[in-house]
Amino acid sequence: xxxxxxxxxxxxxxxxxxxxxxxxxxxxxxxxxxxxxxxxxxxxxxxxxxxxxxxxxxxxxxxxxxxxxxxxxxxxxxxxxxxxxxxxxxxxxxxxxxxxxxxxxxxxxxxxxxxxxxxxxxxxxxxxxxxxxxxxxxxxxxxxxxxxxxxxxxxxxxxxxxxxxxxxxxxxxxxxxxxxxxxxxxxxxxxxxxxxxxxxxxxxxxxxxxxxxxxxxxxxxxxxxxxxxxxxxxxxxx
Amino acid sequence: xxxxxxxxxxxxxxxxxxxxxxxxxxxxxxxxxxxxxxxxxxxxxxxxxxxxxxxxxxxxxxxxxxxxxxxxxxxxxxxxxxxxxxxxxxxxxxxxxxxxxxxxxxxxxxxxxxxxxxxxxxxxxxxxxxxxxxxxxxxxxxxxxxxxxxxxxxxxxxxxxxxxxxxxxxxxxxxxxxxxxxxxxxxxxxxxxxxxxxxxxxxxxxxxxxxxxxxxxxxxxxxxxxxxxxxxxxxxxx
Amino acid sequence: xxxxxxxxxxxxxxxxxxxxxxxxxxxxxxxxxxxxxxxxxxxxxxxxxxxxxxxxxxxxxxxxxxxxxxxxxxxxxxxxxxxxxxxxxxxxxxxxxxxxxxxxxxxxxxxxxxxxxxxxxxxxxxxxxxxxxxxxxxxxxxxxxxxxxxxxxxxxxxxxxxxxxxxxxxxxxxxxxxxxxxxxxxxxxxxxxxxxxxxxxxxxxxxxxxxxxxxxxxxxxxxxxxxxxxxxxxxxxx
Amino acid sequence: xxxxxxxxxxxxxxxxxxxxxxxxxxxxxxxxxxxxxxxxxxxxxxxxxxxxxxxxxxxxxxxxxxxxxxxxxxxxxxxxxxxxxxxxxxxxxxxxxxxxxxxxxxxxxxxxxxxxxxxxxxxxxxxxxxxxxxxxxxxxxxxxxxxxxxxxxxxxxxxxxxxxxxxxxxxxxxxxxxxxxxxxxxxxxxxxxxxxxxxxxxxxxxxxxxxxxxxxxxxxxxxxxxxxxxxxxxxxxx
Numbered sequence: 001x002x003x004x005x006x007x008x009x010x011x012x013x014x015x016x017x018x019x020x021x022x023x024x025x026x027x028x029x030x031x032x033x034x035x036x037x038x039x040x041x042x043x044x045x046x047x048x049x050x051x052x053x054x055x056x057x058x059x060x061x062x063x064x065x066x067x068x069x070x071x072x073x074x075x076x077x078x079x080x081x082x083x084x085x086x087x088x089x090x091x092x093x094x095x096x097x098x099x100x101x102x103x104x105x106x107x108x109x110x111x112x113x114x115x116x117x118x119x120x121x122x123x124x125x126x127x128x129x130x131x132x133x134x135x136x137x138x139x140x141x142x143x144x145x146x147x148x149x150x151x152x153x154x155x156x157x158x159x160x161x162x163x164x165x166x167x168x169x170x171x172x173x174x175x176x177x178x179x180x181x182x183x184x185x186x187x188x189x190x191x192x193x194x195x196x197x198x199x200x201x202x203x204x205x206x207x208x209x210x211x212x213x214x215x216x217x218x219x220x221x222x223x224x225x226x227x228x229x230x231x232x233x234x235x236x237x238x
Numbered sequence: 239x240x241x242x243x244x245x246x247x248x249x250x251x252x253x254x255x256x257x258x259x260x261x262x263x264x265x266x267x268x269x270x271x272x273x274x275x276x277x278x279x280x281x282x283x284x285x286x287x288x289x290x291x292x293x294x295x296x297x298x299x300x301x302x303x304x305x306x307x308x309x310x311x312x313x314x315x316x317x318x319x320x321x322x323x324x325x326x327x328x329x330x331x332x333x334x335x336x337x338x339x340x341x342x343x344x345x346x347x348x349x350x351x352x353x354x355x356x357x358x359x360x361x362x363x364x365x366x367x368x369x370x371x372x373x374x375x376x377x378x379x380x381x382x383x384x385x386x387x388x389x390x391x392x393x394x395x396x397x398x399x400x401x402x403x404x405x406x407x408x409x410x411x412x413x414x415x416x417x418x419x420x421x422x423x424x425x426x427x428x429x430x431x432x433x434x435x436x437x438x439x440x441x442x443x444x445x446x447x448x449x450x451x452x453x454x455x456x457x458x459x460x461x462x463x464x465x466x467x468x469x470x471x472x473x474x475x476x
Numbered sequence: 477x478x479x480x481x482x483x484x485x486x487x488x489x490x491x492x493x494x495x496x497x498x499x500x501x502x503x504x505x506x507x508x509x510x511x512x513x514x515x516x517x518x519x520x521x522x523x524x525x526x527x528x529x530x531x532x533x534x535x536x537x538x539x540x541x542x543x544x545x546x547x548x549x550x551x552x553x554x555x556x557x558x559x560x561x562x563x564x565x566x567x568x569x570x571x572x573x574x575x576x577x578x579x580x581x582x583x584x585x586x587x588x589x590x591x592x593x594x595x596x597x598x599x600x601x602x603x604x605x606x607x608x609x610x611x612x613x614x615x616x617x618x619x620x621x622x623x624x625x626x627x628x629x630x631x632x633x634x635x636x637x638x639x640x641x642x643x644x645x646x647x648x649x650x651x652x653x654x655x656x657x658x659x660x661x662x663x664x665x666x667x668x669x670x671x672x673x674x675x676x677x678x679x680x681x682x683x684x685x686x687x688x689x690x691x692x693x694x695x696x697x698x699x700x701x702x703x704x705x706x707x708x709x710x711x712x713x714x
Numbered sequence: 715x716x717x718x719x720x721x722x723x724x725x726x727x728x729x730x731x732x733x734x735x736x737x738x739x740x741x742x743x744x745x746x747x748x749x750x751x752x753x754x755x756x757x758x759x760x761x762x763x764x765x766x767x768x769x770x771x772x773x774x775x776x777x778x779x780x781x782x783x784x785x786x787x788x789x790x791x792x793x794x795x796x797x798x799x800x801x802x803x804x805x806x807x808x809x810x811x812x813x814x815x816x817x818x819x820x821x822x823x824x825x826x827x828x829x830x831x832x833x834x835x836x837x838x839x840x841x842x843x844x845x846x847x848x849x850x851x852x853x854x855x856x857x858x859x860x861x862x863x864x865x866x867x868x869x870x871x872x873x874x875x876x877x878x879x880x881x882x883x884x885x886x887x888x889x890x891x892x893x894x895x896x897x898x899x900x901x902x903x904x905x906x907x908x909x910x911x912x913x914x915x916x917x918x919x920x921x922x923x924x925x926x927x928x929x930x931x932x933x934x935x936x937x938x939x940x941x942x943x944x945x946x947x948x949x950x951x952x
Contacts, residue, residue, distance in 0.1 A: 012443035016288070018338045050254070088854045092875035094429055098457040100256040113855045116830060140802045141827045143857030146868050148458075151389075151425035153857060154866040160665020161806035163641065175454055180425070183418050187389040188664075189636020191332050205250035207453035215445035216413055216454075219336040220386075326616045330637035351617045354592060378564045379589045381619030384630050391619060392628040398903020399568035403877065426902075427874020488919035492764070494814045526730070570905055574933040576732040624934075627865075627901035651930055656897050663865035663894070667808050681726035688929035691921035692889055695812040696862075 022193045022222040024237035030164045031071040032079045034171035034178055036130050039107040039123035046105040046123050054200035054210050063198040063227040067170055068133040070231040077162050081155045083108040084124055084144040099147055149180035156188050166191045170198035174213035182220050193223040195230050260431045260460040262475035268402045269309040270317045272409035272416055274368050277345045277361035284343040284361050292438035292448050301436040301465040305408055306371040308469040315400050319393045321346045322362055322382040337385055387418035394426050404429045408436035412451035420458050431461040433468050498669045498698040500713035506640045507547040508555045510647035510654055512606050515583040515599035522581040522599050530676035530686050539674040539703040543646055544609040546707040553638050557631045559584045560600055560620040575623055625656035632664050642667045646674035650689035658696050669699040671706050736907045736936040738951035744878045745785040746793045748885035748892055750844050753821040753837035760819040760837050768914035768924050777912040777941040781884055782847040784945040791876050795869045797822045798838055798858040813861055863894035870902050880905045884912035888927035896934050907937040909944050
């Protein structure tokens with residue numbers, strides 16, 4: 001899978017799917033970032049071997065930062081959907097493939113829901129460059145999702161309690177938590193625009209997960225933006 | 239995207255993701271088929287142009303029939319999650335890309351939830367070869383899902399009311415309703431095996447949706463079977 | 477526990493709970509009616525023995541009709557959440573008390589999701605006086621809920637697809653489907669006003685279910701109206 | 715409406731609702747406790763004025779402790795569904811009555827999802843007598859629910875990941891979080907037995923919330939036990 005095919009997927013010459021689009025209305029739009037955590041995004045993180053190449057290729061770390069900055073400047077709500085695993089999560093009776101990999105890599109591990117021992121700077125912690133935005137006293141930090149979608153946390157509820165019905169979605173990983181959030185948000189009646197270079201996917205023998213996600217973003221999202229698009233739209237929105 | 243790449247995706251030589259697997263326990267396993275309807279599966283259906291090639295390539299119509307037959311012979315529950323659109327569904331205030339396409343093609347159209355006028359043999363009706371199985375007085379026919387996942391119908395509830403926690407999943411379309419059912423079932427705590435040649439995907443300039451689904455089946459499902467596997471396992475299960 | 481009369485519950489002299497309130501905004505408010513069906517509301521229905529006294533006391537049948545009329549005049553969306561049981565629903569492996577009663581009474585029975593044989597005028601059919609409103613070509617008739625709440629149908633989704641976030645709620649039965657809809661809608665981020673005399677509850681040795689519901693409406697709803705209030709507010713809303 | 719005393723509600727002489735029942739199967743049954751926290755259960759807690767009388771009357775604090783002890787002895791899973799409010803939860807655009815009361819009383823307040831500053835011994839902390847059970851390294855402590863039901867946290871998911879389909883339910887408050895958990899668990903296909911004296915309700919001019927809950931437990935639960943029943947059943951279960 002070369003960059004040529006990436007480009008081809010990214011910009012089909014004769015698109016067959018209808019163009020829908022999404023406008024930003026400041027009061028009812030939020031930025032939602034999944035898993036902006038060290039284990040996904042940092043070379044020190046547990047999953048870098050699988051995701052590093054795509055993260056580097058898309059400049060994902062910087063792009064998520066630009067989205068956070070632009071969203072805070074525009075004054076829209078910023079919502080984080082994190083991933084944590086506690087000791088009891090490792091005792092589940094069964095797990096599918098991707099879950100098993102995450103558990104095996106000890107991604108997002110924490111000692112206890114009510115312990116922060118060893119948390120600071122661990123793989124479960126935020127990327128350092130995002131902390132100023134996440135800790136500004138305004139960002140909504142949801143409970144952790146447990147596999148990939150928001151069915152197991154309070155993302156949908158928090159959005160609705162702020163009368164949000166349009167979501168700018170980015171984060172990690174493209175075909176996993178981003179896409180599962182996209183799919184569930186759409187089933188819950190949100191409009192969603194995915195920022196395609198503020199995410200990244202694994203490159204494994206099983207396939208290029210970023211490309212798989214891109215196909216599905218085109219089917220499920222109302223719009224597909226680059227970070228540059230999103231930042232520009234946010235600066236002009238009212 | 240040639241058949242060479244299909245084969246490569248289908249059977250990576252050195253898989254990186256862990257092998258999990260799913261055993262069939264008769265009393266707690268069901269076959270779940272999404273959208274076994276004319277509009278998806280028949281050359282007369284509204285979406286054949288986009289899906290016909292993949293359906294033909296995988297022998298999808300026959301394979302779904304073989305799954306139905308084998309499941310009935312094994313005595314497991316068979317659950318159908320259909321797709322219908324009513325006039326009020328066409329008045330939604332917004333729709334994402336895939337939805338817009340389905341509405342535009344008038345897929346799965348019915349006059350009213352309480353009308354069957356014009357239904358028989360329409361695009362919303364079952365494929366004729368499946369009717370003997372679906373109308374046997376035992377099959378659980380759920381309410382329609384409205385986009386692609388079971389968040390909007392009673393699939394999860396019906397499964398739980400029969401103490402089912404393992405699902406053999408197939409139907410249409412691979413990256414759309416099948417994958418959205420897979421993702422939501424996993425978030426609801428089911429084990430799922432997807433039957434990879436009892437489904438099919440669109441081939442559009444935006445990408446080969448079947449290949450995208452295959453990548454994600456490998457991440458989210460507990461197991462990935464062929465129809466031959468599934469039929470063999472059902473014949474040996476107890 | 478001294479003030480046990482209906483009047484005392486209905487109008488506590490010194491309320492302790494905060495007053496919240498809900499305004500009607502036409503474009504984002506809908507009327508939602510649960511189970512406006514013969515088996516609940518007609519002397520011919522299967523459950524009249526348990527519910528008839530309360531229905532008569534509150535003038536429920538007429539009040540629901542007034543709400544439908546006023547909502548149609550105001551031009552707001554009207555959404556119906558019905559109750560149907562199919563043969564496979566009677567084969568569930570387990571059922572709680574209220575469900576067991578409904579099954580035993582054969583409430584809301586239908587032959588098949590795709591059959592209307594024997595439906596017309598049956599206990600599962602709409603009350604005759606509501607048909608002109610429900611069949612006007614605009615009312616959104618959701619899939620059936622299967623116990624009491626909208627977790628198993630498309631009510632939440634249909635509301636969101638019309639950008640509705642405020643619900644005027646009424647129907648049958650007060651502590652069962654109305655209250656379960658209320659509770660789930662609140663968890664999904666809706667504002668809800670319950671119309672307290674456009675519902676009714678069972679009077680059984682186990683307690684007065686209407687009074688139980690009234691206590692909980694006061695805890696969970698944003699507002700509690702009479703039909704007269706609701707009709708007046710609808711006539712003045714914009 | 716004559717038999718309004720607690721005793722009359724608790725034991726109707728001629729019950730009209732069918733008797734269903736629930737057996738404990740050790741491997742698929744869990745104890746679920748909602749909100750075993752100081753703000754509800756301690757005279758030092760924020761809500762004691764409204765709930766203290768009922769807590770004292772039922773001996774709720776001790777009974778929850780007995781359930782925890784008996785469940786740990788029997789070796790079944792123990793799951794806690796807590797209540798926490800963070801600063802951003804106080805900025806929701808709207809809240810219903812009960813929510814407004816909880817916010818006004820500053821119940822369950824925490825500084826931040828990732829801060830434990832001031833948590834120890836605060837109203838959001840566990841009751842001291844339960845800590846040995848909750849901190850035994852085995853108890854599953856879910857994310858907080860945000861209003862009253864498990865729709866906004868991972869209770870259902872955690873239960874399913876341990877193949878649990880029967881729940882012994884107790885905690886605070888009877889008509890609020892206990893009943894909302896009951897109603898949602900039933901919609902998600904669980905069997906539930908409520909322990910009626912291991913909970914308690916508010917006594918306010920708006921009505922006796924415990925009595926309201928008792929009516930609804932009888933409609934929605936598979937069984938209704940006393941703590942003595944539950945402890946006895948747990949000691950005999952296998």
